[in-house]
Amino acid sequence: MADTDTPAGGTGPTAPTAPTAPADRTDLAGLEAGLDALDAVTVRRAGVRxxxxxxxxxxxxxxxxxxxxxxxxVLARITDDYKLPxxxxxxxxxxxxxxxxTLLSIIWTSVSRGLLGFAAALAIGTPLGLLVARVRPVRAALGPVLSGLQSLPSVAWVPAAVIWLGITDKAMYAVILLGAVPSIAGGLVSGIDQVPPLYLRAGRTLGATGARGARHVLLPAALPGYIAGLKQGWAFSWRSLMAAELIASSPDLGLGLGQYLENARTDSDMPGVLLGIVLILFVGIAVDLAVFSPLERRVLRARGLTAAAR
CATH class of the missing domain: 1.20.890 (cAMP-dependent Protein Kinase, Chain A)
Incomplete structure (x- = not known):
């Protein structure tokens, strides 16, 4: 007797194929459309208005x-005019x-010192952060030191720097380095700690090991945390420089914002004191808005975080 479940010319029974439900096809199409929309995100530049x-x-x-x-x-006369002009x-x-x-020369004296000191801190803090993040014995030895240095006020280094190097530009740069290097290195370490291990394994598979792996895998993946460390490093650089100029003021150093502020205090010139504070605040904000904020937005956009980058 012929088996009714065996097709003509076949060798055995075949299992019936279940038809695909329309709802499943709709959900799959919706998922694909959503993924396509994520891939096709475009960043529109804001208009002038x-x-x-x-x-x-x-x-x-x-x-x-x-x-x-x-x-x-001031109109309410809550205090004397020489205290609140x-x-x-x-x-x-x-x-x-x-x-x-003299306005631009005063600002440039401090800004040039701050930028040069920050550049030196960047050149030292970046390889130091890589070393601490990737070498366990170095991390065990220097990790707590970097954390402690970040909590130490930069003004504490000024007396030591003056004794070591005298009232010179070298003392100013030493204070900047001691204030900024731990922040830059710490930011890079934090960024590297957040890199998914899958990225590192993929890099090793492709031959990106050692310095090549650090350049092509670690640094790009850790860039958001690294930029946060750079922003904090600039803030520490600027604060450290102002503290150094306030305490170690000398005519041989040239007139910067910190020394201008100290001169105004010595002369009991309260309008000059307030002007110095405003100028220091303005320069710090201006550098952050001109350099670090655009860089941060660019990195966030490159990672698809458009909402955070606006």
């Missing part, structure tokens, strides 16, 4: 509010520096 509305207007309004509160406190007096001090031709 949007930039003015969302990035320029808020800080401008904040500055105006501070000036308004300042003016109201009118904003117009600070503006007069700024205008006097501009007319004398």
């Amino acid at each position: 949007q930039v003015l509305l969302h990035k320029v207007l808020p800080p401008a309004v904040a500055v105006l509010l501070v000036l308004l509160v300042w003016k109201l406190l 009118d904003p117009s007096a600070v503006w007069a001090s700024l205008r006097g520096l501009w007319l004398n031709g």
Whole structure:
């Protein structure tokens, strides 16, 4: 008797194939469409109106509010005029520096020192961070030291640097390095610790080991944490320099922002003191906005984190 389940010309029974449910095909198509949408994310540059509305207007309004509160406190006479001068007096001090031709030279003296010191800290902190992150004995020895140095106020290094190197530019750069190198190295170590092990295994499979692996795998993968360390390193560099210029002031060093602030304090020139504070704050913010914030946004966009990079 012929087997009714065996097709003609076949050698045995075959199992029936279950048809694909329409709902499953719909879910699969939706998943593919979602993945395609993620891959096709485009970053649209904000227009001039949007930039003015969302990035320029808020800080401008904040500055105006501070000036308004300042003016109201002066009018209310909550303290003596020499302790809290009118904003117009600070503006007069700024205008006097501009007319004398010394404003830009004062700012550049400090900015050039800060940038040069930060560049040196970058050249030292980056290989140090790689070494601490990848070599266990070095991490065990230097990891706690780097963490401790980050919590140590930079001003504590000024007396030692002056005794070691005298009141010279070398002392200024030494204070900057001692303040910035631990932050840069620590940021890189933190970034490397967050690199998925799969990236490292893939790099070794492709032959990226040693210095090549650090260049092509570790550093690109750790870039967000590294940039955070750079931002913190610049902040430490700037603060360290201002502390050094305030304490180790000398005519041989040239007139920087820290020494200008100390000279104004010596002369009991409160408008000059407030102007020095404003200029120090302005330079620190300006460097961050001009260098580190665009770099951070670019890295985040490259990783698809467009919402955080706006």
